[in-house]
Amino acid sequence: MSENYAPKSAVGRWFNDRLPLLNLIYGHLLPYPTPKNLNYWWTFGGILTFCLVTQIITGLVLAMHYVADADLAFASVEHIMRDVNYGWLLRYIHANGASLFFMAVYIHMARSLFYGSYKEPRELIWIIGVFIFLLMIATAFMGYVLPWGQMSFWGATVITNLFSAIPLVGESVTNWLWGGYAVGSPLLTRFFTLHYLMPFLIFALVILHVWALHVPGNNNPEGINVVQGSQDTVPFHPHYVVKDMFALVVFLVVFAGFVFFVPNLLGHTDNYIEANPLQTPEHIVPEWYFLPFYAILRSVPDKLGGVILMVSAIAILAFLPWLDTSKVRSAKYRPLYRQFVWLFFANVILLGYLGAQTADGLFLIIGRIATAYYFAHFIIILPLLGYIEKTKPLPKSLSEPVLSPEERQMKAAASGASA
Amino acid sequence: MSEKQVTRRNFLYVTTGAFAAAGAASLAWPFVDQMNPDASVKALASTEIDLRPIIPGQSITVMWRGKPVFIRRRTQAEIDEAKKVNLADLPHPEEDSDRAKNPEWLVMVGICTHLGCVPLGQKGDYNGWFCPCHGSHYDTSGRIRKGPAPTNLEIPDYVFLNETTIKIG
Numbered sequence: 001m002s003e004n005y006a007p008k009s010a011v012g013r014w015f016n017d018r019l020p021l022l023n024l025i026y027g028h029l030l031p032y033p034t035p036k037n038l039n040y041w042w043t044f045g046g047i048l049t050f051c052l053v054t055q056i057i058t059g060l061v062l063a064m065h066y067v068a069d070a071d072l073a074f075a076s077v078e079h080i081m082r083d084v085n086y087g088w089l090l091r092y093i094h095a096n097g098a099s100l101f102f103m104a105v106y107i108h109m110a111r112s113l114f115y116g117s118y119k120e121p122r123e124l125i126w127i128i129g130v131f132i133f134l135l136m137i138a139t140a141f142m143g144y145v146l147p148w149g150q151m152s153f154w155g156a157t158v159i160t161n162l163f164s165a166i167p168l169v170g171e172s173v174t175n176w177l178w179g180g181y182a183v184g185s186p187l188l189t190r191f192f193t194l195h196y197l198m199p200f201l202i203f204a205l206v207i208l209h210v211w212a213l214h215v216p217g218n219n220n221p222e223g224i225n226v227v228q229g230s231q232d233t234v235p236f237h238p239h240y241v242v243k244d245m246f247a248l249v250v251f252l253v254v255f256a257g258f259v260f261f262v263p264n265l266l267g268h269t270d271n272y273i274e275a276n277p278l279q280t281p282e283h284i285v286p287e288w289y290f291l292p293f294y295a296i297l298r299s300v301p302d303k304l305g306g307v308i309l310m311v312s313a314i315a316i317l318a319f320l321p322w323l324d325t326s327k328v329r330s331a332k333y334r335p336l337y338r339q340f341v342w343l344f345f346a347n348v349i350l351l352g353y354l355g356a357q358t359a360d361g362l363f364l365i366i367g368r369i370a371t372a373y374y375f376a377h378f379i380i381i382l383p384l385l386g387y388i389e390k391t392k393p394l395p396k397s398l399s400e401p402v403l404s405p406e407e408r409q410m411k412a413a414a415s416g417a418s419a
Numbered sequence: 420m421s422e423k424q425v426t427r428r429n430f431l432y433v434t435t436g437a438f439a440a441a442g443a444a445s446l447a448w449p450f451v452d453q454m455n456p457d458a459s460v461k462a463l464a465s466t467e468i469d470l471r472p473i474i475p476g477q478s479i480t481v482m483w484r485g486k487p488v489f490i491r492r493r494t495q496a497e498i499d500e501a502k503k504v505n506l507a508d509l510p511h512p513e514e515d516s517d518r519a520k521n522p523e524w525l526v527m528v529g530i531c532t533h534l535g536c537v538p539l540g541q542k543g544d545y546n547g548w549f550c551p552c553h554g555s556h557y558d559t560s561g562r563i564r565k566g567p568a569p570t571n572l573e574i575p576d577y578v579f580l581n582e583t584t585i586k587i588g
Contacts, residue, residue, distance in 0.1 A: 057450065061450055061453050061454075064453070064454065065453070079457075079459060082458065083457040083458040083459040083460075084453055084457045084458075085449070085452040085453050085455050085457055085458075086448075086449030086450075086452055086453050087453060087457070089449050090449060090450070090453060
């Protein structure tokens with residue numbers, strides 16, 4: 001797809017002959033053959049790239065003003081908000097950007113689940129994606145610690161204490177993470193360092209993610225294999241460049257709505273109180289995007305068990321391509337899976353709701369049922385469905401499902417005549 | 420359709436591009452402006468100094484906006500020397516009366532106009548200031564006389580709040 005590209009300018013040709021960078025970019029962004037029926041759920045890949053770049057750029061400028069020291073961190077964030085030119089804007093973009101990044105990544109993952117994008121031959125794209133998600137979780141968590149408010153401090157305390165659940169070496173590992181005997185300045189400084197590093201690792205994985213995607217090409221809403229370069233594909237540019245740009249603009253409207261009108265809606269007011277190692281806030285919750293996993297952690301009445309279950313909830317995603325035994329990708333042609341995948345989405349949202357409630361009484365009981373269902377979806381329902389589900393017949397091409405019966409007949413006649 | 424005809428598509432293309440460019444530029448500005456001096460720095464932009472402890476022939480150096488400012492209570496000999504200089508002999512001609520509001524008090528930014536070192540007081544060929552970095556000689560009015568510096572030592576904005584107090588900035 002990129003072989004027959006020659007830059008127009010002499011300088012471009014000179015450069016490209018020595019380093020075919022332009023060839024590479026051209027091949028992956030312009031004529032790259034894309035299924036012609038991708039819907040708006042497919043625009044989130046571009047949106048996520050935008051989110052990552054936004055976080056890196058705003059993070060870079062915030063790091064010019066932030067001080068990673070337990071005595072100065074909180075004041076330096078207030079300095080950013082009050083004194084630095086447009087500091088309020090940059091910080092609100094960065095903080096809300098993290099939330100919107102997760103919103104987009106959850107939609108992106110749900111898209112994959114619904115249309116079976118993780119299945120053969122795209123397993124590795126999915127697994128790289130799971131690792132990106134893991135790094136995002138680590139990055140977002142460490143970033144949330146940096147302002148050194150009450151939620152930062154106690155969030156850091158709770159999460160680093162998870163490691164103390166490890167048998168035998170738990171305490172040594174926790175002290176090693178802290179660089180002391182409690183959460184304090186050494187931890188804050190190393191979290192800042194890692195928070196700065198990880199987005200670049202994510203960026204590298206994103207390149208692998210896209211590279212791996214461009215080998216088999218995009219999945220599509222029908223979930224059938226599409227021959228690259230056939231009538232079922234269109235060039236990425238202009239078709240999907242324009243579609244992605246439009247989706248991005250709509251996404252930016254939502255983004256700007258948060259930043260300019262309700263910048264603290266998704267945050268927690270307690271984080272505007274400076275960290276106090278002597279007093280835990282009454283009700284401590286993580287950011288909204290961690291709530292489902294937090295609910296799973298709390299549903300287990302055992303320290304080690306809770307940690308193992310929470311980690312498994314994410315790790316199990318990496319095995320999804322093999323847990324789902326059905327050969328049919330798209331939920332459109334899987335009447336049972338289609339219902340179960342919606343049930344799964346609803347269950348995750350329920351877990352998220354429970355994660356924000358107090359962990360007792362009825363909430364705890366429902367939380368345990370929802371946690372059990374989360375895992376049952378992966379280890380009981382998905383493997384079984386492949387055997388018991390009667391899937392609908394798949395179309396032969398992307399055009400077939402959208403043609404009227406007459407058109408279909410005409411097309412069949414035409415192809416018959418040409419053959 | 421002739422080649423030069425402006426189509427609806429051309430119009431949309433250009434207006435969309437212009438809109439995007441204006442949006443990108445306005446979004447870029449906060450990222451540039453965040454590096455400019457911020458409100459906490461600007462709040463420190465003026466300094467008040469009590470002149471009472473300084474006797475004739477004595478200099479003090481105060482900090483203003485992170486830079487040294489020389490305040491010298493000049494002797495009559497220094498004032499006379501500064502006033503009698505022929506302006507035509509100066510690389511950067513300025514009257515002494517334009518540089519010192521009150522001839523007894525010389526207030527100037529203590530940074531060599533060559534490359535930013537701090538000159539040494541009462542040194543050099545003109546009994547004024549001498550910059551040890553690249554050998555610029557300034558006279559008793561802080562005017563450049565010899566060496567690579569292009570202009571006289573800078574006079575900051577200042578006012579006498581009363582007989583014995585000045586405010587710089």
